[in-house]
Amino acid sequence: MQDYLSPLLEFLRIDTTSAKGKGAEGAKWLRDFMQDRSVNAELIPWPNTNPYVIGEINVGSDRTLLIYNHYDVQPAEPLDKWDSDPFNPVVKDGRIYARGVADDKGTLMARLLKVIELWKAGELKVNVKFVYEGEEEIGSPHAFEFLSKFRERLRGDWLLWEGSGRAPNGAPEVVLGVKGLLYVELRARTAKDLHSMYSPIADNPMWRIVYFLSEVRRPDGYVNLPGFYDKVRWLSREELEYLNLDPELLAKAIGQEVKDGLAYVRLVSMPSLNIDGALTGYTGEGSKTVIPSYAFVKLDFRLVPDQDPEEVFKELQEVASKYGLELVKLGSVRPFRTPMSSRIAQALIRAAERVYGVRPVVMPNSPGTGPMESFSRALGIKEIADGAGVVNYDSNIHSFNENAPVEDYYLAMKWAEEMIKELSSG
Amino acid sequence: MQDYLSPLLEFLRIDTTSAKGKGAEGAKWLRDFMQDRSVNAELIPWPNTNPYVIGEINVGSDRTLLIYNHYDVQPAEPLDKWDSDPFNPVVKDGRIYARGVADDKGTLMARLLKVIELWKAGELKVNVKFVYEGEEEIGSPHAFEFLSKFRERLRGDWLLWEGSGRAPNGAPEVVLGVKGLLYVELRARTAKDLHSMYSPIADNPMWRIVYFLSEVRRPDGYVNLPGFYDKVRWLSREELEYLNLDPELLAKAIGQEVKDGLAYVRLVSMPSLNIDGALTGYTGEGSKTVIPSYAFVKLDFRLVPDQDPEEVFKELQEVASKYGLELVKLGSVRPFRTPMSSRIAQALIRAAERVYGVRPVVMPNSPGTGPMESFSRALGIKEIADGAGVVNYDSNIHSFNENAPVEDYYLAMKWAEEMIKELSSG
Numbered sequence A, B: 001m002q003d004y005l006s007p008l009l010e011f012l013r014i015d016t017t018s019a020k021g022k023g024a025e026g027a028k029w030l031r032d033f034m035q036d037r038s039v040n041a042e043l044i045p046w047p048n049t050n051p052y053v054i055g056e057i058n059v060g061s062d063r064t065l066l067i068y069n070h071y072d073v074q075p076a077e078p079l080d081k082w083d084s085d086p087f088n089p090v091v092k093d094g095r096i097y098a099r100g101v102a103d104d105k106g107t108l109m110a111r112l113l114k115v116i117e118l119w120k121a122g123e124l125k126v127n128v129k130f131v132y133e134g135e136e137e138i139g140s141p142h143a144f145e146f147l148s149k150f151r152e153r154l155r156g157d158w159l160l161w162e163g164s165g166r167a168p169n170g171a172p173e174v175v176l177g178v179k180g181l182l183y184v185e186l187r188a189r190t191a192k193d194l195h196s197m198y199s200p201i202a203d204n205p206m207w208r209i210v211y212f213l214s215e216v217r218r219p220d221g222y223v224n225l226p227g228f229y230d231k232v233r234w235l236s237r238e239e240l241e242y243l244n245l246d247p248e249l250l251a252k253a254i255g256q257e258v259k260d261g262l263a264y265v266r267l268v269s270m271p272s273l274n275i276d277g278a279l280t281g282y283t284g285e286g287s288k289t290v291i292p293s294y295a296f297v298k299l300d301f302r303l304v305p306d307q308d309p310e311e312v313f314k315e316l317q318e319v320a321s322k323y324g325l326e327l328v329k330l331g332s333v334r335p336f337r338t339p340m341s342s343r344i345a346q347a348l349i350r351a352a353e354r355v356y357g358v359r360p361v362v363m364p365n366s367p368g369t370g371p372m373e374s375f376s377r378a379l380g381i382k383e384i385a386d387g388a389g390v391v392n393y394d395s396n397i398h399s400f401n402e403n404a405p406v407e408d409y410y411l412a413m414k415w416a417e418e419m420i421k422e423l424s425s426g
Helices: A005-012 A024-036 A101-120 A143-149 A205-216 A237-241 A247-254 A263-269 A309-322 A343-356 A372-379 A406-424 B005-012 B024-036 B101-120 B143-149 B205-216 B237-241 B247-254 B263-269 B309-322 B343-356 B372-379 B406-424
Strands: A040-046 A049-057 A064-070 A090-092 A095-097 A127-133 A158-160 A173-175 A180-189 A272-281 A294-303 A326-333 A361-363 A383-385 A403-405 B040-046 B049-057 B064-070 B090-092 B095-097 B127-133 B158-160 B173-175 B180-189 B272-281 B294-303 B326-333 B361-363 B383-385 B403-405
Touching: A005 A024, A005 A095, A005 A101, A005 A406, A024 A040, A024 A049, A024 A127, A049 A101, A064 A101, A095 A101, A095 A406, A101 A127, A101 A403, A101 A406, A127 A143, A143 A372, A158 A343, A158 A372, A173 A343, A180 A205, A180 A309, A205 A272, A205 A294, A205 A309, A205 B205, A205 B272, A247 A263, A272 B205, A294 A309, A309 A326, A343 A383, A343 A406, A372 A383, A403 A406, B005 B024, B005 B095, B005 B101, B005 B406, B024 B040, B024 B049, B024 B127, B049 B101, B064 B101, B095 B101, B095 B406, B101 B127, B101 B403, B101 B406, B127 B143, B143 B372, B158 B343, B158 B372, B173 B343, B180 B205, B180 B309, B205 B272, B205 B294, B205 B309, B247 B263, B294 B309, B309 B326, B343 B383, B343 B406, B372 B383, B403 B406
Parallel strands: A064 A127, A064 A158, A158 A383, A173 A361, B064 B127, B064 B158, B158 B383, B173 B361
Antiparallel strands: A040 A049, A049 A127, A090 A095, A095 A403, A180 A294, A180 A326, A272 A294, A272 B272, B040 B049, B049 B127, B090 B095, B095 B403, B180 B294, B180 B326, B272 B294
């Protein structure tokens, strides 16, 4: 049997912490690794960032799968919290411990090794392309530009996203989209701080923010902006069936009670408005009687397909103006969702069922945000989905003692294999 | 003509900054000054604070006026902002510059000198008592205890408060009361900070505070608590007539527009609810997507006669509980108001009219807070009023270059004289 583990361990030993400007060594290793196995691979330098690595295996099919992963990792700090060196992988109790093993080198390597193996065995019936970036952990600031420029070389029918793994109930997880985001700050001012005895007649910026907030969101979570829910693509019966997760898992994850059995459905399908931070006036010990001259609040909207952050921003501007608030946009990401009926979704679901022997959990979109929509726009690929990865809910990604089960590494390979066979059949 | 200025200048040279533990020297000087002029005066030490100085001139009347002042001052810092030494008084362009000249040594000395003068001239027809404290600038923490203990010796018909002066329009100002205060902090928590992707299902403490705030106060300033306005003593026609100040003066003072001609009426007569401070989550530059686990807000209610801070607190507790908020009381002061028809109010008003030649501004209560109600309770004196003082709206009390016009010092003396004559007539 082939040694699948050694290349991964070697890859993990290379520090590719993009936040520290590291990554070039990992990119070269990856290019060489592919070229050594006769994959048509290329390293593409890009100004002021880690290079991209792209590759292609053309088997003459009229179908092409593009596989996306990233070779960079989060900073490992604080190092003293690790039980082992983050860049000296250790296999213990059936798990591999190393920075990046779950996010995203394990998934990258499982897929790459499997595709090469199928190809060498003559069993690869669809073309496969690879695109690896080295700045995902710092927000992929150049990805759109790069992908747009290499749109022709990266052309494909489907994009396989960076890699999920298992849902909290242990079932394999397929993810078909992401939520969008609109992050804003609202600011209110007056000329100067005042003694609070003036409160019967003076404007207090924080009161304006309070009334603004209580207008734009109701206590039940309903976002009260014109047309806010008009473009929401509500979940289908089939999508709801594959979201069958015990809400108690969610309650445990967040350390709060959830009010009903529909918690997962709401988490995935409902847009929301959150207060990330707010500050005004005196916040020290005890009391100070002041009408503060400045107040601000930071808010994020989580948006679902097909809501448009620009439209939400416009409506918000109307309400903000009414309260005399300055509105500043700090971030904006469009939501994205691939239909469950798409070929790549069906391939991932059926493959997962066969490999794991259970019905996978299918997230019509992640509750979190990601640049799927901009990748789709840059590449002209409409079907993007995620699966065939090694991430567990206790993989500690972005934290210390990051890990992935050795078994899941092999299962991800098998899942990739079955998925590719699904894509090429029929 | 007697030299009225020298004793004041000598008094101002003594540093009586109570926040720095200073004051005993000033108290002794004051006691000696009174005794040297044959006033029956006594210095009363009190544990852990500056001594009290009390005095009495008994002319055998059945009426007694108790005059209250404080000999301590605010810290003079920052010293580099002063144009002269705060404890080396300078007379320049008709004003005396020194720490404490307006708050409260000028008024103290004007009244004391005038009462002694009237007495020596055989023109004092009411008994006068003096009570001077040395910790007013640090909140009078021992005053209630002291006054209660010396209640019999300090017995009187009227209490003359520490001293107002001129209203912003230059007219003499009579103040007949103070607002009450209820200062609270509301706190809300969850188990831990969460990624904001959980916002469709997770509790955010700040949202609870927002809905609480928008419930207890409406955008028009109305405080929405059961029975909140039931005990409000609304202003009479006569009280409204003497509140005839141009609202533009107020607009200038606060650096904001005021919405109508009733700004002063609202400032004086309306209770209010103010946000003094609030904090939750991420308040640095840029964006962080988090559901913060902790939020708090600091609030002060300004209460008018005869609202009761304890009753307000109880109603507030009901609403706070509904939103799962912890409610902490940080301060509480009862409002107080002496009727305009009272003898001391009428005496101050008529005397001011005679001395200044204009209708005084009469504040049924100050927009600010003070311990009048607790003084009244401790002493059993129901009529307390303020006037016959030297404070101007540009006297910079509690700030640098504190000052009072020399002319106003003499006018305050005259005002005190006429008031005392009013009290003894009829």
